[in-house]
Amino acid sequence: MEEKKDNRKTEQLEQHKNQQKDKFITTNQGVRVNDTQNSLTAGERGPTLMEDFMFREKMTHFDHERIPERVVHARGAGAHGYFQVYEPMKAVTKADFLQDPDAKIPVFVRFSTVVGFRGSTDLARDVRGFAVKFYTDEGNYDLVGNNIPVFFIQDAMKFPDLIHAVKPEADNEIPQASTAHDTFWDFISLMPESIHMIMWAMSDRAIPRSYRMMEGFGVHTFRFVNDAGKSTLVKFHWKPLLGVHGVLWDEAQKISGENPDFHRQDLWEAIENGNYPEFELGVQMVAEEDMDRFDFDLLDPTKIIPEELVPVVRIGKMVLNRNPDNFFAETEQIAFHPGNIVPGIDFTNDPLLQGRLFSYLDTQLIRLGGPNFHEIPINRPISSALNNQRDGFMRQEINKGKNHYHPNSIEGGCPFQAKMREGGFTTYTEKIEGRKVRTRSKSFSDFFSQATLFYNSQTPIEKKHMIDAFSFELGKVKRERIRERMVGLLTQVDHELSEKVAARLGMDSPPEPEKPINKGVPADAGAEEFEPVYVEQKIKSSEALSMLKNPVSFIVSRRIAFLCADGVDGNAIRNARENLESQGANVQVIAPHSGMLKTDSGEKIKIDSSFIATSSVLFDAVYIPAGKQSTDELKKNMEAIHFINESYKHCKAIAIEGSAKEVWEKTFPGSMMPDLPQGNDALKKGIFLDSKIEDFIEGVSKHRFWEREVAEMEK
Ligand code: HDD
Numbered sequence: 001m002e003e004k005k006d007n008r009k010t011e012q013l014e015q016h017k018n019q020q021k022d023k024f025i026t027t028n029q030g031v032r033v034n035d036t037q038n039s040l041t042a043g044e045r046g047p048t049l050m051e052d053f054m055f056r057e058k059m060t061h062f063d064h065e066r067i068p069e070r071v072v073h074a075r076g077a078g079a080h081g082y083f084q085v086y087e088p089m090k091a092v093t094k095a096d097f098l099q100d101p102d103a104k105i106p107v108f109v110r111f112s113t114v115v116g117f118r119g120s121t122d123l124a125r126d127v128r129g130f131a132v133k134f135y136t137d138e139g140n141y142d143l144v145g146n147n148i149p150v151f152f153i154q155d156a157m158k159f160p161d162l163i164h165a166v167k168p169e170a171d172n173e174i175p176q177a178s179t180a181h182d183t184f185w186d187f188i189s190l191m192p193e194s195i196h197m198i199m200w201a202m203s204d205r206a207i208p209r210s211y212r213m214m215e216g217f218g219v220h221t222f223r224f225v226n227d228a229g230k231s232t233l234v235k236f237h238w239k240p241l242l243g244v245h246g247v248l249w250d251e252a253q254k255i256s257g258e259n260p261d262f263h264r265q266d267l268w269e270a271i272e273n274g275n276y277p278e279f280e281l282g283v284q285m286v287a288e289e290d291m292d293r294f295d296f297d298l299l300d301p302t303k304i305i306p307e308e309l310v311p312v313v314r315i316g317k318m319v320l321n322r323n324p325d326n327f328f329a330e331t332e333q334i335a336f337h338p339g340n341i342v343p344g345i346d347f348t349n350d351p352l353l354q355g356r357l358f359s360y361l362d363t364q365l366i367r368l369g370g371p372n373f374h375e376i377p378i379n380r381p382i383s384s385a386l387n388n389q390r391d392g393f394m395r396q397e398i399n400k401g402k403n404h405y406h407p408n409s410i411e412g413g414c415p416f417q418a419k420m421r422e423g424g425f426t427t428y429t430e431k432i433e434g435r436k437v438r439t440r441s442k443s444f445s446d447f448f449s450q451a452t453l454f455y456n457s458q459t460p461i462e463k464k465h466m467i468d469a470f471s472f473e474l475g476k477v478k479r480e481r482i483r484e485r486m487v488g489l490l491t492q493v494d495h496e497l498s499e500k501v502a503a504r505l506g507m508d509s510p511p512e513p514e515k516p517i518n519k520g521v522p523a524d525a526g527a528e529e530f531e532p533v534y535v536e537q538k539i540k541s542s543e544a545l546s547m548l549k550n551p552v553s554f555i556v557s558r559r560i561a562f563l564c565a566d567g568v569d570g571n572a573i574r575n576a577r578e579n580l581e582s583q584g585a586n587v588q589v590i591a592p593h594s595g596m597l598k599t600d601s602g603e604k605i606k607i608d609s610s611f612i613a614t615s616s617v618l619f620d621a622v623y624i625p626a627g628k629q630s631t632d633e634l635k636k637n638m639e640a641i642h643f644i645n646e647s648y649k650h651c652k653a654i655a656i657e658g659s660a661k662e663v664w665e666k667t668f669p670g671s672m673m674p675d676l677p678q679g680n681d682a683l684k685k686g687i688f689l690d691s692k693i694e695d696f697i698e699g700v701s702k703h704r705f706w707e708r709e710v711a712e713m714e715k
Contacts, residue, residue, distance in 0.1 A: 006082050008382045009106035009135045010322070016377040017325060027057055067332070068367050069118040072163055073129045075177075076112030077211065077264040078331035079271055081320035083107050083134060083281065089315060092232045092285060093224035095344030097136035098315070106135040107318060108378060110334055111211040111267070115166050116177025121256035122263035124177035125206045125249070125469065127197075130216030130238060131336045132318070135382045138423060142340040143236055144360070148205060149217035151301045152194040154444050156355015162187065162194075180476035189485035192532055193444070195493060196302050196451040202469035203454075203462060204246030204547060209620075209703070210266045212277040212557075213245040220338075220353040221298045223346040224285070225428050233291060233298060233348065235305055237282035237312050243552025245703050249468060251617045251650050258615040268323055275557045275584070277320045282312035295520070295535045296450070297443035301352040303450055307544040330378045335364040343420075346428040369393055386415050445525040446535045448515075451493045453537060457545035461706045464713065467497065471504035483507065492532070553701035556584030560700060561619040561647075563640055563663075564591050564607075567629025570599030572657055576623055579693045585700065587623075590614060592637055600627050611639035616646040621700040626658030635666045648674065648687075651708045653699035655688040664689075674708075 025033040033054055040052035048055065070076075082104040089098040097105045112129035113122065128147040133140055152162050165187035168174055175181050179201070188194050200206070208214040216238030224232045247255065255262045270277060284305050286298065296303040324330035337360035338353065347353055364373050370393030373379060388404045403411040418424030455463065470490070474483050483505055490498035491510045499509040515534045525533045543549050560580055562573060577587050588608040591597050596604040616622070622644060624634070634640040644667045647654055656664050668674060677685040686705030688696045699705075 006104035006106065009108070010080065012380065012382055013325075013330075013377050016329075027054060028061070067369065070112075070367060071363060072114050073112040073131075074118045075116050075120050075122070076110045076129060076331060077267050078108060078110040078324055078334065079267060079277070079320040080322040080324065081107050081109065081276070081318055083132075083316055083318045085281075085316035087315070089224070090226065092226055092234075093344040094227045095136075095141070095224070095342055096138045097134055097141065097342070098344070106382065107320075108133045108135075108330070108334060109318070109320060110331060110336070111263070113177065115179065120177035121260035123207060123247070123252040123255045123260070125179060125201070125252065125473075126177065127201060127206065128208060128211070128214060130214070132216075132238075133334065133336060133340075136342055137383050138342040139383050139385075140340045140379075140381045141342045141345065142336045142338060143218055144336045144338045144356075145216045145218045145236065145238070147208065147214040147216055148197060148200040149215075149219060149235075149237075149304045150197045150200065150450075151219055151352055152188075152197045153191065153352065154193050154300055154302055154440065155351045156353075156359070157351075158191075159352075159355065159359070162191075175476075180473045182477050182479055182482060185474060185477045185486055186479070186482050189482050189489060192447040192489060192492075193302050195447055195489055196454065199451045199454045199466070199493065202466045202473070203458070204248075204465050205244070206469075207246050207249060207252040208263070209245040209247050210242075210270075211263050212267065212270055213240055213242045215239060215244055216279065220301055220350045221286075221348045223348060223428055224283075225344055225346050229429070231288050231346065231428050231430075233286040233288060235284040235310075237284070238279040238318070239282050239312070239314065241278040241280065241317075241552075242554055243550065243703075244547045246547060247617075248650050249465070249472065254615065254617040258618055262618070267320075269586075270557055271320060271323050273557065273586075279318045280314040281316045281318065282314045284310040284312055286310055295537055296446060297441060299348055299350045299441070300444045301350050302444075302447070306453070306539045306542045308539050308542055312544075329376075333368065333373075333376045334378045335360075335368060335373050335376075337361055337364070341425075343423060343425050349430075349432075372396065388415075442523075442525040443521050445521055445531075445533045447532045448492045449535055449537050453539060453542060454545050455494045455497060456541045457543070457549075459546055459548045459706075461709055462546060462548055463497070464709065467500045467504070470497075470501045474501065474505055548706065551702070553698070553703070555580070555697055555701045557586055558620040558700050559586045559588065559618065560621045560623055561614075561616065561643070562587060562589045563622060563624045563634060563643060564589055564597055564605075564627075565630040565633035565637070565640075566591075566598045567600050567627050567633070568597065568625050569627035569630070569658070570601045570603045570605070572627070573599065573605065573625045576625065576655075576657075576693055576696075580623075580697065580700075583697055585697075588614075588619070590643070592633065592640070600629065611637065611643065616643040616652075617650070619647070619652070620703070621653040621655075621696075622647045623655045623696070624657060624660035624663055626660055628659050631659040631662050634660070634663045641667045648708070651686065651704040651706055653686045653688065653696060653702070653705065655691065655696045655699075657690060661689065 025036055027033060039048045039055040041048050084104050085098045085101055110131045113124050113126045115126050116124050130147050131144045133142050166179055166184045168176060169181060169183050188198060218236030221233050221235055224234050291298055339357045372392050372394050375396040388406055390404045401411060407413060420426045474486055477483050487498050487502045487507060488510055490501055491513050495512045502509045517534050517536050519536050521533055521535060580587050589605060590609050590611060591607045592611055594607055594610040597607050598604060676689050677687050682688045682691050682695055683699060684707060686699050688699060
């Protein structure tokens, strides 16, 4: 039974799969094709004939192969999996998929970048989409989130402006998949409500190491509704079991060149190798009557609820365990919509969410070509979909009978409406009263306090990365006045931050602004357009907001480069490799040439890549085995030296064995040589000179040795 629940979506998809093995090519009409290499011509050297239906069909289909890419989140990667709740959630929600801890609910997840086109790079500095479709017995539930818990704007009305500003510039379509240009920062500098999200976007969250290592957030406040019709406000979180890890910006840029598919490939390979990505679903729950007890409005999507105020309760786990069979059919054609909800979940009046509820269905109509996209296999619910909607392009279903209206008597009133007790969705009966107005609530006017909270919560190294990010992004902005406005906004977040960024941009540091701190939002807030208020915060710093204050160590699936040349110590390489692989690490042998490597005892080892075909930025750690002849060759090899140098700069664990120390010395001549750690110091600095393999394993598990950057900063 359990297994069956897990497989229901897979089984449904199975019916639509075809196998080519041992089959003939046919036309789309099922006629076998005898030659798909040559068109039909009048004579060997004559013109192609109009009657060549095989050619025309093949070419016509090809000509129509592309569909519009998503207007945002165009580039992504997806996976199948399942979700299992830990305990029944009956007390707060009647949602069926959150009740039975034995039930595995099929899911499909699509991770994405927002800005770049379909063919852009995975490692752009950008927000990552984190969209989950739960195929529940009560219909599809979509949790369409991001890896950042807040959004740039408070009202969906501004979404087209935001996206126009961030996409490549209108005249020359430059730059690709990047926020580092004038129109984006022009818009942001005029939109102080975006500053909280900007702080996140300038942090290492926006350059994740892997889709498997980032959090996800539903962003808006939603509702749980229980059997008794009682509503509880809820924020959704996905917590990756591998922890949250980023790369350095320098690496991100290089990965974009070396392997633009880095994240996509990482996800695919992890699943193929059985290292299934796992995320726990967390909820922050607030009783409806407590809605107004915060320093901010729960309907404002530019605000988080600090975890210190409301803890994240982990209520279940999602496991991604199957790669799609066909990228287009599944990952490209999947259509998400925050409006796809099931009984037990409902919306709030967040004006961003309300606008999204229009946009997603609308966008699928143009992208997928008509109103029947719900019939595409990946979009079909596993519960049956039945109603009086009819016809339209590409209709798959054959609706029998005369009836396509309700009420009807000729078919006995079928299909019936479902009462609430029969599982019919009933909207939460929220009481609403008000005038029609086109305005922003005053309770949305505190733009800076949580941006400051985010900045204050970071470690010095994380702050440094943010200052670097601002300096890079604004350094690409050509118009002086935009930079000035941005630095002006930063002074409102943190004066020291703005001073540091201003210095890097060669600008005078603006004076510290007056920030009259209010207790709560004052009655005249927002009287002037864009005039922010500052509200005293209960929390000054939140551990949960820092990636580095929440370290999670692991070695499984870490990529370790063994730098070798012919004559490498065969025993050493074998022992180290076996040890690392037994822990689940992904070891790759890198050498000056491809093919086979000859060890000192004449044994042959397969080389995974030559130096020219790979790069240090594609790895998490480096191991340089001993062996006189290998050492002598690596010492002369500029690519090997560069590999080690860059790995050091990017704070990765590096193991050096025996004679390989000479390669290290060649990498860092004279005074450039970093201090080699003694004894236990190795684990602090991440350089493992003739260390025990257990220490290196621990080092690789730590992800990065940021202390090295601190040391560089102090120099
Ligand atoms: Fe959106 C796609 C997430 C605000 C309009 N959005 C899209 C996807 C994700 C998000 C993950 C890709 C889904 C997939 O993989 O197919 N969007 C968000 C989040 C937002 C947000 C977390 C703020 C909290 N989005 C937002 C607004 C609007 C849209 C305010 C418009 C009013 N989003 C869209 C869209 C897209 C989309 C145009 C493009 C492709 C698609 O829907 O299927 O409708």
